[in-house]
Amino acid sequence: MIEAWSVADVRAAEHPLLAAGDPLxxxxxxxxxxxxxxxxxxxxxxxxxxxxxxDGRVTGARAVLLVGPGNNxxxxxxxxAHLVRRGMGVLAVLASEHVHGGGLAALRRAGGxxxxxxxxSGGEGGASRWGDPDPATVEDAVSRAVGADVVLDGxxxxxxxxxxxxxxxxLVRRLVEVLGARTDRDERGGDGSVRxxxxxVAVDVPSGIxxxxGTLPGTVLRADRTVTFGAAKPGLLVPPAAGAAGHGAVVEIGLALGADPAGPPGPAVRRxxxxxxxRLWTVPGPEDQKYTRGVLGVVAGTPTFPGAAVLVTSAAVRTGPGMVRYQGPDDVARAVLAARPxxxxxxxxxxxWALGSGVPAAAAGGxxxxxxxxxxxxxxxxxxxxDAAGDPGGATSSGGPVPTVVDAGALSLLPDxxxxxxxxxxHAGELATLLQGRGEAVDRPGVEAEPLRWARRAHELTGATVLLKGSVTLVVGPARVYAQADAPAWLATAGAGDVLTGILGVVLAGHAARAVAEPGSVAELAAAAALVxxxxxxxxxxxxxxxxxxxxAAVPGVVCELVAAR
Structure with a gap:
């Protein structure tokens, strides 16, 4: 599991090490x-x-460092300085009046x-506090960065x-413009070689996230890799900033996060x-039979949208339950049985229960x-x-409260x-509608700009666990947040959410007693379904x-591999 810790928690873990003089x-x-x-x-x-x-030779490669203030x-x-000693040509572009003096001296001693x-507008300005380095305009700096092998965003x-x-x-705005405008033809040199x-590489985090x-309050230079220190940070896992982080690498520097019983209760975000x-998956044993392995009830699809019911039940059957029951109009049931007898x-x-896929939302009046x-x-x-809430006046299909997936049109039928x-x-649009119905002034772009904030708000307002679908799927439950980024962009296609509903319904059915008894486990189960x-x-x-x-159709193979590797 990847665990991301808040800035406050990381700072608290660093403090005793810095006080003891550890060379972090x-x-x-x-x-x-x-x-x-x-x-x-x-x-x-x-x-x-x-x-x-x-692997090729590092000697002769060029690195440009974009350097700001402070320890970063x-x-x-x-x-x-280390890269210079490995044979690389290194140029530091100082973008702040206050940079780390020891680091600057080390780079110069190494030959950077x-x-x-x-x-x-040019001009020397005043005297530089850094030993009169050469001046560089933004265009100079961008030109040198674009021609380098690697750029470090510090x-x-x-x-x-x-x-x-x-x-x-x-500097960053101009660099983003130039990199975004480059074409394959631009990358070919006059000798035909490809540049x-x-x-x-972002240092600790992409600057400005x-x-x-996980928000993006301004222009950010998107990284191909982020090298982060001590622990992952939430913004590296949470959208939209997660899309700017590239590949991750966590460097261990000796932080004891999570080891102190008096410290923070846990990471801010998990993946x-x-x-x-x-390890989490329910595998049947020799004493199991179809009624003990998890029975999922599905209410999905309408005569206008029968395909949703087919997709939910198909995914559910392939995920491995003891049984899938379908409730719906006769013509939709016939379509379901034709696909999944x-x-x-x-x-x-x-x-x-898995409820609502392919069902239109109810209007405010019902x-x-x-x-x-x-x-x-x-x-x-x-x-x-x-029935799922354990309402004594409800149906009696479950004999007590049971976990439930609430999708699409069923979202409009929720109790307070x-x-x-x-x-x-x-998805983001449906979450905006749900929040608007509970008095929040937010639209779909607002949710997409701050998905973690609004998923948390929906959890607070409804009490339910919230799985916000997207390129990174967020799951917010009691004291737990998960951010899963396991799907290719090709999954943004009609019916994909219906398949997730079926998978998630079966996962919940297999852990029904635990889900009700340990509400904090529901977010983990939902994240597991998103990963599958x-x-x-x-x-x-x-x-x-x-x-x-x-x-x-691919779900059984994935489940087989996951179970075999546990």
Whole structure:
């Protein structure tokens, strides 16, 4: 599992080490330089005599350091000194009046070059506090960065808040413009050789992201890799900032996060990995039979949208339950049975519900958009919600409260307060509608700009666990936040959410008693389902287009691999 800790928790863990004189910056900068050199060698790989590729030489490669104030700039400068000693040509661009003096001196002693960013209007300005380095305009700095093998973004660290400002902001905006405008033709030199774009490495975090909340308050130089120190930070896992972080690398510097019983209760954000889900998965034993393995009840689809019911039940059957029961209009049930004859089209006891996929939302007054109740599905969903909450006046399919997936149209039928074993699965637009109905002034772009904030707010307002679908899926439950980024971009396709509903319903059915007794476990179960969904999408057609039904078909193979590896 990947654990991301808040800035406050990291600072608290650093404090006793710094007070004791531990060389944290020395450890961090050496590890940073080692990772950068490894990446550069791989990018300069050559074809060997056997036809295979091997790492190229670091000697002669060029690095440009974008240096800001404080310890983050110090880490970058000390790393630059290590890179010089490995044979790289290193140029530091100072974008602040206050940079780390020790790091700057180390870079110079090693033989690195230094330029100081000056206004485009030119002029020497005043005397430099850094030993009169050469002046460089923004255009000079951008030109040198674009022509380098690697660029280290050390402008801001975790102590900063808000967007980049001043010369650093101007530099990054221009660099982003130039890199974004480059074409394949631009990358070919006059001799026909190919000049690749520079590899961008963010030092601790990409400068200017919301470190704790994952927001992007201004322009950010997107990294190919982020080398972070001590522990991952929430902004590296949470969208939209996660999209600017690239590949991750956590450098151990001796922080004892989570080891102190009097310290923070746990990480701010978690990300499950495959081995975590394999250990979590319910595997039947010799004493199990279909009623003990998890029975999922499904209310999905309408005569207008029967495909959603087919997708939910297909995914559910392939995830490995004891039984899937379907409730819905007769013509939809016939479509379900034509696709999945294992499904039981009758009511009966269930251990979890999957509700709402393919069902239109109810209007504020309770009527559907096009008809009072499409195929009677609103009434079935209301009864199932009451049953799942343990309402004595509800249905009796479960014999008590059971975990429930609430998707699409079922979101409009929720009670004011829900138990935490309800898992809401909106996309950004549906979450905005849900929040607006509870008095919040937010629209879809607002949710997309601050997804963690609004998923947390939905959890607070409803009491339910919230799974916000997206390129990074966020799950917010009692005292737990997960951020899963397991799916390819090709998964953004019609019906993919219905497949997730089916997978998640079966996962909850297999852990029904635990989900109700330990509400904090529901978020973990939802994150596990999101991981399986994403891996199935990749397995369905690696690197290419997929359909939702392809994803459902790939689920058994993914589950088999996860269980075998646990």
């Amino acid at each position: 910056m020395e450890r961090a900068s050496f590890a940073l330089a080692t990772i950068v050199a490894r990446d550069v060698a791989r990018r300069r790989s050559v074809v060997g005599p056997d036809g295979g590729r091997r 700039g110090g880490d970058t400068l000390f790393a630059g 070059r230094v330029v100081e960013l000056v206004p485009e 402008l801001l660290g975790i102590g900063a808040s808000g967007a980049l400002r001043g010369p650093a902001a101007v 690749s774009r520079p590899w961008v 919301g470190v704790d909340d 499950l990995e495959a081995r975590d889900v394999g 294992e499904v039981v089209p009758a009511s009966g006891r269930v251990q979890a 009527a559907g958009h096009d008809e009072p109740d499409p195929g009677g599905q609103h009434a079935r969903i209301r009864a199932a919600l009451a 307060r829900c138990p935490p074993w309800f898992v809401l699965t909106p 969904h994403g891996l199935a999408a990749e397995r369905a057609n690696p690197g290419g287009p997929i359909s939702a039904l392809d994803v459902a």
